[in-house]
Amino acid sequence: MSDPRGKVAPLYPIQYDALLRRALREDLGRAGDLTTDAIVPVDAVATAHLVARADGRIAGLDVAATVFHMLDPRLRFAPRVGDGTDVRAGALLAEVGGPARPLLSGERVALNLLGRLSGIATATREIVAAVSPYPARVVCTRKTTPGLRALEKYAVRAGGGRNHRFGLDDAVLIKDNHLAIAGGVREAVERVRRTVGHMAKIEVEVDRLDQLQAALDLEVDAVLLDNMPLDVLRSAVDLARGRAITEASGGIRPDTAAAVAATGVDLLSVGWITHSAPALDVALDVTV
Numbered sequence: 001m002s003d004p005r006g007k008v009a010p011l012y013p014i015q016y017d018a019l020l021r022r023a024l025r026e027d028l029g030r031a032g033d034l035t036t037d038a039i040v041p042v043d044a045v046a047t048a049h050l051v052a053r054a055d056g057r058i059a060g061l062d063v064a065a066t067v068f069h070m071l072d073p074r075l076r077f078a079p080r081v082g083d084g085t086d087v088r089a090g091a092l093l094a095e096v097g098g099p100a101r102p103l104l105s106g107e108r109v110a111l112n113l114l115g116r117l118s119g120i121a122t123a124t125r126e127i128v129a130a131v132s133p134y135p136a137r138v139v140c141t142r143k144t145t146p147g148l149r150a151l152e153k154y155a156v157r158a159g160g161g162r163n164h165r166f167g168l169d170d171a172v173l174i175k176d177n178h179l180a181i182a183g184g185v186r187e188a189v190e191r192v193r194r195t196v197g198h199m200a201k202i203e204v205e206v207d208r209l210d211q212l213q214a215a216l217d218l219e220v221d222a223v224l225l226d227n228m229p230l231d232v233l234r235s236a237v238d239l240a241r242g243r244a245i246t247e248a249s250g251g252i253r254p255d256t257a258a259a260v261a262a263t264g265v266d267l268l269s270v271g272w273i274t275h276s277a278p279a280l281d282v283a284l285d286v287t288v
Contacts, residue, residue, distance in 0.1 A: 007083070007085065008158040020067055022147075023113070027105075033101070036100075040101050047097040047286070047287050048107075048286045049095055049096075050064065050092070050096060054280055055089050056086070060118060061082070061093065063114065065079070070106075072098065075103060080094055093114075110284070113151070116148070117154070118280035120152055120156060120159065120273055120274055121155045124161040128159065128160040131268060135266075136264075136265055139163065139164045139270070140156040140161060140163055141274065143271035144274045149166065149167075171203065172192050173203045176226070185218065186218060188204070190218075201221040202221050202222075203224055205224040209232065209236060216239065219243075223245070224249055225237075225248050230259060237265050248260050253270075
């Protein structure tokens with residue numbers, strides 16, 4: 001459904017169609033679209049333009065298309081750009097045409113999701129651009145909207161970022177509360193190695209250099225360097241170089257990302273791009 005010029009591999013509809021059905025049921029409720037059904041004749045047809053009202057990076061066109069097709073497969077959705085594309089305010093994103101009632105009834109759900117995902121892609125693009133002089137990569141976190149994780153992580157990819165864990169079953173990430181209960185780094189890592197399979201990577205969150213040294217001595221795969229001042233973060237990166245993947249976390253935003261990346265860290269873990277990114281303003285304007 002999306003334009004082949006899109007710069008990110010699309011999701012399969014089966015990955016999000018249940019979410020869209022819930023969203024449409026929520027909006028249509030028990031009686032349907034009272035306003036549209038009262039005003040628009042059942043046989044009316046219309047054409048509408050899906051446009052960007054602000055500069056940004058687009059993500060979620062296939063999702064928007066699926067919303068309309070769920071309400072009426074006769075609706076035509078013709079994208080004019082692809083996901084992962086940068087647009088200016090006023091840009092035509094897609095044309096939608098066909099039966100007018102489902103076109104209007106699906107408008108809000110489609111715009112909500114498209115604006116949300118494009119906002120995440122745009123925010124990710126900004127941080128990726130900020131760290132572009134350095135080899136560090138930007139990754140997202142599990143700080144996502146409940147039920148929207150697959151879509152929001154897709155939007156991160158559309159923005160040029162990479163994905164961290166999708167869930168608790170992807171990999172082992174031993175955090176501070178795990179360490180507190182286990183009694184320390186060694187105890188936690190040894191318990192994990194007695195339990196998980198050989199394919200699961202192990203990452204340990206640390207906020208002190210002595211914890212980092214303990215994790216490195218245990219040959220973990222990655223270390224999450226949490227909320228470290230820049231001078232300590234540089235020392236941590238030097239200590240871990242060649243021994244484990246280094247991931248910086250804590251308060252990383254577009255205005256702080258470059259300084260963090262300059263320490264030489266491998267990854268910047270950024271929750272802001274999914275939990276605080278503003279939605280991109282998009283609109284649907286009926287033309288006929």
